[in-house]
Amino acid sequence: MIEAVSSGTPDGAEAVPVPASPRSVVSLRDVTKRFSNGTLALSRMTMDIRKGEFVSLLGPSGCGKSTALRIIAGLGRASQGMVDWPASRIGRDGRPDADIGFVFQEPTLMPWKPVFDNAFLPLRLKGMGKGEVRDRVMGALETVGLKDFAKAYPRELSGGMRMRVSIARALVTDPKLLLMDEPFGALDEITRQKLNDDVLRLWSEKDLTVVFVTHSVFEAAYLSSRIAVMGARPGRVVADMLLPRPEGRERDEGFRSSDTYADLCRTVSQALVHAIAAPAAEDA
Amino acid sequence: MxxxxxxxxxxxxxxxxxxxxxxxxxxxxxxxxxxxxxxxxxRVNAVPPYILPAPSLVAQTLVKDWGTLYPALLVTLRITFSALILALIGGTLLAVLLVQSKWVELALYPYAVILQVTPIVAIAPLILVYVSSTQAAIMICAFLVAFFPILSNMVQGLKSVDHNLLNLYDLYGASRWQQLRLLKLPAALPYFMTGLKIGGGLSLIAAVVAEFAAGSAGAGSGLAFRLLEAQYRLNIPRLFAALVLLSATGVAIFALTSVVAWLSLRRWHESALAREN
The missing domain is CATH 1.20.5 (Single alpha-helices involved in coiled-coils or other helix-helix interfaces)
Structure with missing residues (x-):
């Protein structure tokens, strides 16, 4: 696991990531969210997501990690503070143009449409015809290994396969930023590990930037290049950890059983314990 | 896999x-x-045919009186189906309108409920006064009865769309029209089918009830009138024959709506799938 070899990369051996470039894909400045019932879900969250990062938002339930993700996606508005997209063109609706892919907790597929049409949806909503983007959609399905299932209906697929369709749909627009909201929480351990590996492979192959919400220390430690540990009541970032990857991006079964991984998990776990124990911020 | x-x-x-x-x-x-x-x-008890005709006699009457019964059947069918089709269109359109805004729903829904809960037999005389053609009046009655289950099911269906799918459509900047056409209407299809099944049966019942209330006679009258007429004349075999035709129509409508529902939902909806364990 010394060399970072990624067989599918078009440009060959250049798969080693550029260490966090200074350019932010999205930056949050003092983002605060108070729900209409008065709950303070997020308190002054400031964070820069840089290009090429795999950032996990890790924390206990109720710490506002999903809320933060939704605000980044533009699905909810911040009560205070701002979300900025320094590198993106902003569309008429105030959202960055075609720059976000979102994977929900559930596969969230339209059961009345076959797999192809589900993955085609984002392009269809942009006004593109089925014929002109057929190859693109099939390409997205191929990257998640579902090329042969294009005509199947969601109910005919297993839970893991449905999640893959959801990922293909998120990737079909070639987003600058992929947001994933506890995507594999409902899956069994084996499927989950397989999908984790798939997501990592896509991350390096497609040079994606990923924000990944999870409450699993092991998942965060396995996947991330950076972990933002969040605390609850009010939701805020307590620790921001860069995980060095001196050996490249390689993550596999060997890594899973390595001491490096065990140490990493321990460190992250301790940070999480601190986050839960930490007193709430003074401005709460 | x-x-x-x-x-x-x-x-x-x-x-x-x-x-x-x-x-x-x-x-x-x-x-x-x-x-x-x-x-x-x-046969054993020698029951007179004006009390209870034997099935064989009913069958004979059906053949013998076909010239009278068949045109009446056509009239009833025409009223039933035009009422049902109008109710499907009207119910769906109004449901789409109602879910566009809470205020529209608040303003219009009470009228739909009032029309529904008022017994149709009670409104029929009024409609007969206002509408000159008896046929049209009967059709309006049948429409009013079939309309409500379709409306309420469609409203329910349009509101029951998966919230994450709505979020997804928002995320990709879908227009209201795209959201309605690609997401809300297909998601409401199972509910529409329920409305269709209920509305189909009700429109036949309402057509018969309204014709009883109208009591119209002559060339353009439907099966319900023939049924009443047979009763007045104590022609019980013909009454039974008319009844058989009405039942058969009801069964046919039920079968037709069930097949339509099955055909449109069989690939994806739980209600149309066989459970395998």
Whole structure:
């Protein structure tokens, strides 16, 4: 696991990531969210997501990690503070143009449409015809290994396969930023590990930037290049950890059983314990 | 994994074919036995035909009076189906309108409820006064009855869309029209089908009830009037024949709406899928 070899990369051996470039894909400045019932879900969250990062938002339930993700996606508005997209063109609706892919907790597929049409949806909503983007959609399905299932209906697929369709749909627009909201929480351990590996492979192959919400220390430690540990009541970032990857991006079964991984998990776990124990911020 | 996509195998197993045969045979034999018992009872007790005609006599009357009954059947069918189609269009359009805004719903929904809960027999005389053509008046009555279940089911369906799918459409900047056409209407299809099944049966019932209330006579009258007429004349075999035709129409409407529902939902909705364990 010394060399970072990624067989599918078009440009060959250049798969080693550029260490966090200074350019932010999205930056949050003092983002605060108070729900209409008065709950303070997020308190002054400031964070820069840089290009090429795999950032996990890790924390206990109720710490506002999903809320933060939704605000980044533009699905909810911040009560205070701002979300900025320094590198993106902003569309008429105030959202960055075609720059976000979102994977929900559930596969969230339209059961009345076959797999192809589900993955085609984002392009269809942009006004593109089925014929002109057929190859693109099939390409997205191929990257998640579902090329042969294009005509199947969601109910005919297993839970893991449905999640893959959801990922293909998120990737079909070639987003600058992929947001994933506890995507594999409902899956069994084996499927989950397989999908984790798939997501990592896509991350390096497609040079994606990923924000990944999870409450699993092991998942965060396995996947991330950076972990933002969040605390609850009010939701805020307590620790921001860069995980060095001196050996490249390689993550596999060997890594899973390595001491490096065990140490990493321990460190992250301790940070999480601190986050839960930490007193709430003074401005709460 | 590959087997997940295979369609469920059909009539491969011999047991399945036999059970399918039995599903047809059992009710058919039961029906035959009932008719036989009826026939035997009437013959043995020499029940006069103006009290209870034997099934054989009803069948004969059906053939003999076909010239009278068939045009009446056509009239009833025309009223029933035009009322149903209007109710489907009207119910769906109003449902789409109601879910556009909470205020529209607050303003209009009470009228739909009032129309629904007021017994149709009570409104029929008024409609007969206002509308010059009896046929049209009967159709309006049938429409009013069939309209509500379609409306309320559609409203429910349009509101029951998966919130994450709505979020997804928002995320990709879908227009309201795209959201309605690609997401809300297809998601409401199972509810629409429920409305169709209920509305189909109700429109026939309402057409008959309204015709009773109208009591119209002449060339353009439907089966309900022929039924009343037969009763006045104590022509009980013909009354039974008209009744048989009405029942058959009801069964046909039920079968038709069920097939339509099954055809449109069979690939994806739980209600149309066989459960395999």
């Amino acid at each position: 590959d087997m997940a996509i295979e369609p469920a195998s059909t009539d491969e197993t011999p047991g399945l074919g036999r059970s399918r045969l039995l599903r047809v045979a059992v009710p058919a034999i039961m029906l035959g036995l009932t008719l036989l018992a009826w026939e035997v009872y009437v």
